[in-house]
């Protein structure tokens with residue numbers, strides 16, 4: 001453990017969070033090394049989304065630390081969190097695109113918010129990004145409402161990556177997608193990993209966990225109940241995680 005921790009890029013330490021009487025997290029601890037993808041699984045209501053939201057400062061834990069690139073983000077104020085959100089992208093479930101903007105305007109939005117690029121530079125980055133995510137250049141003129149669900153999610157992911165984040169939090173990126181679009185999302189996640197992006201994937205889609213993650217952690221009773229490397233999970237399935245995956249426990 002002492003040899004591993006210094007390499008961790010993102011670490012959650014003894015994270016506790018309650019809503020009223022309900023204690024959702026009761027000392028969650030885990031770490032992810034640079035370039036690794038951690039699959040975070042668990043039953044409905046175990047607090048996966050709250051945890052992801054906390055990693056970009058949208059929620060604050062009652063206690064505990066969230067160390068990202070050597071800094072605890074928990075004490076940071078809203079202004080300081082803007083810097084954190086440049087580094088850590090939250091890829092929302094539905095893509096969270098602006099319906100009244102074209103794909104081009106959606107992708108340009110984060111660049112215009114944070115940088116002073118010329119229109120030509122913005123256009124070049126958008127073309128490159130569409131290509132990277134396997135989207136046709138002509139799709140830049142379309143509005144989200146005219147895109148399929150799969151394309152919306154891919155455009156949403158493409159937008160999350162416009163700022164070249166070092167960490168990406170994927171919240172059920174393949175939910176409701178057909179096998180073709182699921183594969184496209186998996187390919188995008190793998191491409192980001194190959195660039196050294198550190199990621200957490202919250203999902204109920206185990207084939208995608210097996211395809212893109214290095215390790216997988218199970219949220220259970222307010223803590224990380226079990227954690228395995230993907231290889232270990234594949235070769236020696238046992239315990240609560242395997243019961244959960246096989247639908248034998250909630």
Ligand SMILES: Nc1ncnc2c1ncn2[C@@H]1O[C@H](COP(=O)(O)OP(=O)(O)OP(=O)(O)O)[C@@H](O)[C@H]1O
Nearest residue numbers: 019020022024042043044045046047048049050051
């Ligand atoms: N703002 C809030 N106020 C009160 N309770 C909340 C709030 N946000 C989350 N919760 C509660 O915290 C618990 C965890 O919610 P969360 O959405 O993180 O679960 P989840 O593991 O992501 O579930 P699912 O797999 O169904 O998406 C739930 O019981 C939820 O009702």
